Amino acid sequence: MANRVNSQAETNVSEHDCGMMTEICNFCQALYWRNELNSSNKYTKCCHDGKVRLPNLVETPDVLKELLTNNSLEARNYQQHIREYNAALAFASMGTEGWSNEMEHVEERLSAKRNRLTQLQFYAYRLSVRSGFSLLHSSGKLFQQYVVDAYVKTEGSRLNYIRLNQKDLRVEFYRGLLNALTTRASNNNLRVGKLVILPSSFQGSPRSMQQNYQDAMAMVRKFGRPDLFVTFTCNPSWPEILKF
Numbered sequence: 038m039a040n041r042v043n044s045q046a047e048t049n050v051s052e053h054d055c056g057m058m059t060e061i062c063n064f065c066q067a068l069y070w071r072n073e074l075n076s077s078n079k080y081t082k083c084c085h086d087g088k089v090r091l092p093n094l095v096e097t098p099d100v101l102k103e104l105l106t107n108n109s110l111e112a113r114n115y116q117q118h119i120r121e122y123n124a125a126l127a128f129a130s131m132g133t134e135g136w137s138n139e140m141e142h143v144e145e146r147l148s149a150k151r152n153r154l155t156q157l158q159f160y161a162y163r164l165s166v167r168s169g170f171s172l173l174h175s176s177g178k179l180f181q182q183y184v185v186d187a188y189v190k191t192e193g194s195r196l197n198y199i200r201l202n203q204k205d206l207r208v209e210f211y212r213g214l215l216n217a218l219t220t221r222a223s224n225n226n227l228r229v230g231k232l233v234i235l236p237s238s239f240q241g242s243p244r245s246m247q248q249n250y251q252d253a254m255a256m257v258r259k260f261g262r263p264d265l266f267v268t269f270t271c272n273p274s275w276p277e278i279l280k281f
């Protein structure tokens with residue numbers, strides 16, 4: 038796609054820096070970088086235009102704050118072993134409730150269609166960065182565990198939804214496939230288990246992979262074969278990370 042880059046040009050690339058998180062969500066005060074604007078020129082990942090509002094996490098006791106932010110031997114030990122301490126002492130999960138399927142959107146922002154707060158919206162709100170001390174974001178390894186747990190739970194719920202709503206996902210469309218499978222199995226004296234089709238909207242599913250592949254090939258047809266294969270990894274010494 039691109040013209041071949043000469044080595045001179047390659048060494049003259051200046052470091053990219055997104056600057057500071059200067060943009061603020063008018064509803065929930067979440068902080069953003071300027072470049073995070075979505076296609077409708079808004080910042081909506083935090084609270085979906087004011088639809089989500091959760092109670093603040095309880096005030097962090099000073100002792101805990103010091104252990105999380107200090108550089109003393111004691112504090113460093115605490116930060117290093119925070120997951121073990123959490124498991125041993127079963128920290129009262131920051132004093133506020135987790136997500137439940139009873140939770141609803143903010144009353145004055147209710148829409149006609151969907152009023153329930155989704156698990157994804159809940160965690161997006163919790164994980165958004167706001168000014169002031171955040172117990173969640175200061176908890177290091179325990180924060181990472183929180184993020185992984187949130188991801189797994191959210192994905193689990195979505196898989197469960199797909200499993201229970203196969204009818205609405207127009208799975209009967211694949212009836213022919215199921216018939217072929219049943220015939221082949223019975224020819225081999227086998228029984229077919231329960232078939233669950235993952236739609237292409239589920240990232241990483243065979244249908245999603247197939248769609249991505251087709252899209253990539255369509256681009257190759259239009260623009261020709263690519264000459265660059267760009268991969269992207271995060272580096273902890275990025276200025277955006279060091280500034281926080």
Ligand SMILES: [Zn+2]
Pocket residue numbers: 062063064065066067081083084085086087
């Ligand atoms: Zn917001």
